[in-house]
Amino acid sequence: MQKSKQHRKNALKALGEAVRNRRLELSLSQEGLGQTADLHRTYITDIEGGLRNLSFLTLLRLAKGLNCLPSELIAEAENLSGFHKI
């Protein structure tokens, strides 16, 4: 796998992990987050698994559903896996 492709994959995985961590901190189920963010539960599953390259506006809906700022979610993902390496 190309290095840049691996980095992109890692970035999506890190974002998914950040979403999952925050969701669990709030004791929310994927279904519960889906309802507050107005996204389907299976879409949340895919995001948490790093399988979706979500849009900026979806990121904002997720952050709202997780009761945090989008930048906080991204910063947490950066901590998990350095995005600047991409």
Added chain:
Amino acid sequence: MQKSKQHRKNALKALGEAVRNRRLELSLSQEGLGQTADLHRTYITDIEGGLRNLSFLTLLRLAKGLNCLPSELIAEAENLSGFHKI
């Protein structure tokens, strides 16, 4: 226009403004940023105008081209227009 639609529009505009501000700080042209971020110049124009709901991975490429962390770019956009209101 619906309130949520206006909020989404404002969020995209704020992100575009944050990108533009950062680009000008670096004395980069849209074409120059396009080259470092591997995006077409017209796509940069659209992003700066708030006309594109860019993907997460594109956001990462932009941040790399602007020599900053994605979270810094988002935080700047939040300062310009509160995303959490969306």
